[in-house]
Amino acid sequence: MFGTSGVRGRVGESVTADVALSIGRAVGTDTDRVVVGRDARETGETLQAALVAGLRETGADVVDVGRAATPTVARSITDRSADAGIVVTASHNPPQDNGFKLWTPSGQAYSPDQQTEIEELIESKAYALADWTGQGSHESWAGAATYHKRALVEAGRAAAVDGSLSSLSVVVDLGNGMGGVAADALFELGADVETINAQQDGRFPGRPSEPTAQTCTTLAATVDAVDADLGIAHDGDADRMMAVTDEGEFVPGDLLLAIFGMEVASAGDSVAAPVDTSLAVSDALADIGVELVYTKVGDVYVADRAKDADVAFGGEPSGAWIFPEETLCPDGPLAAVKLAALAAAEPLSDRLARIERYPLRRTVVETDDKAAAMERIAAAVRESYEEVSTLDGVRVDTDDGWFLIRPSGTEPKIRVTAEAREAAATEELLDRALDIVEARTGRGSTE
Structure with a gap:
């Protein structure tokens, strides 16, 4: 459900009022007070209404800041003595999309572990729903931007x-x-x-x-x-x-x-x-x-x-x-x-x-199974290079520069990046990386 920056996708397909309701119920199960806002997308009105309903069903009180920037909502959590913040937004995605970003009182986004907890709650539907006397309140706050x-x-x-x-x-x-x-x-x-x-x-x-x-x-x-x-x-x-x-x-x-x-x-x-x-x-x-x-x-x-x-x-x-x-x-x-x-x-x-500029190349290779392909790619890279970082995908640093092969967080693609201080070295590193990827996916680059 969660990508590299919250939940987002096409409205009416992966992002619906039902998804918003479920996220509200899941977040509200472990919180008492939540700040909620949205960006300028018209679909945000429907999604926010469902989100707020889910929160209130669990007894969580909602502070509604209306249309607001994501950092405005994140900063407001502490000021409003809340436990979390949720923004209905697809950030920089096209207008057909929408989504949800979840924030902690420190202003940090929900961690991967916290996101997993939300996903598990939604999957199990183990929400702590309140009875008719315990519904959460809903108040508006017009001072968030100020x-x-x-x-x-x-x-x-x-x-x-x-x-x-x-x-x-x-x-x-x-x-x-x-x-x-x-x-x-x-x-x-x-x-x-x-x-x-x-x-x-x-x-x-x-x-x-x-x-x-x-x-x-x-x-x-x-x-x-x-x-x-x-x-x-x-x-x-x-x-x-x-x-x-x-x-x-x-x-x-x-x-x-x-x-x-x-x-x-x-x-x-x-x-x-x-x-x-x-x-x-x-x-x-x-x-x-x-x-x-x-x-x-x-x-x-x-x-x-x-x-x-x-x-x-x-x-x-x-x-x-x-x-x-x-x-x-x-x-x-x-x-x-x-x-x-x-x-x-x-x-x-x-x-x-005053800052040097180096030639950097990025491309992608499409694949139907990123996880399996990345396992084959990682094994091949380790066979060819002694020092390999697997922090995110596989990265190799050489005397000339570096290359990185990592799966896209949102698309069926593997991203390949190479950079060196000289253009010829960049091209050589990109070619090396692409040879490994194409041999393990059976496909060529598309960008």
Whole structure:
């Protein structure tokens, strides 16, 4: 049921009101008070109603924040003295999808063990349903976004050189999603803010929800046209944040991870990132005495590692950034405020220019049985290489670079990634990895 980031899928197929009701009953069985919110998708209204019904049936009280960013809901759990938070969202997925993200009071997503417990409860239907006198209450709270904004403004003032962003002009592309709290916080911090795709609309008419170089061309053009200092882009539920420099260049996620890590971490600290992160990040951090520690792919794993005292920052190149001293939830608006403070102190283009860029190649091989194929692949890799990491899939590091073979968390595909400091070495590593995968699946790459 759970993927790398909650439950999500096509509405009317894998995501239905029945699924929402079951999740509500399962979560409510072990909690007393739950904060609930949703993104701008119209299907969220039906799903949230079923979710709330399931929670209340178990006697859990519900605090309903309505439409809100995922980090807004996650941050509200502690403030509302709740035990958990649930967001009805498919994050950056297309409008046909919806889903559910579950959060703990620390702001961390439900761990894999907690997710398994929910799945087992749903499968067994061993819910602790209340009688007619024990139904949970349902209250609305309109102050969640204001509460989140106050935290963002406080973080921005602490990060800015003089406590203000009055020297900064920024364009914020909300992607028709829930990230308006970021624009509000930047405005209150004194920045000159212009928004695009600001109308909340779960059909995402302005651009596809996921902020990538391909989907953020309008943002890049706008930053260039109005001579802004920075461009910010969020996904549908605003747990992700990507950026465009003052020169109108979309910043690759790995390099943005390096920029944040170099600013937040100090010599002796660690930065947590998934196992498919670019070699450019580890090289940039090593130059300042900071170690890059790898996790499985998925912000829940990055957040889990970020709980450790040695980790100053965690992030995924897809745009999920975790500042553990603030929250263990990927908070796109918080990342936006932090990056704005950096851009006000020094142009983002200058920071980006100091980081090496290496040729990285990704492709996929489709397969009908990922698990069996990965067993064969892992065995073959171990036969050929002495040192193999099996943290998430199989990764091999060589003198020239590295390659990673791992199953997709959501699709019938095996993902293959290779990177080296030189293009020829990258191609050689990718070819080696693909030879192993294709021989064990009987299929070639499709990307």
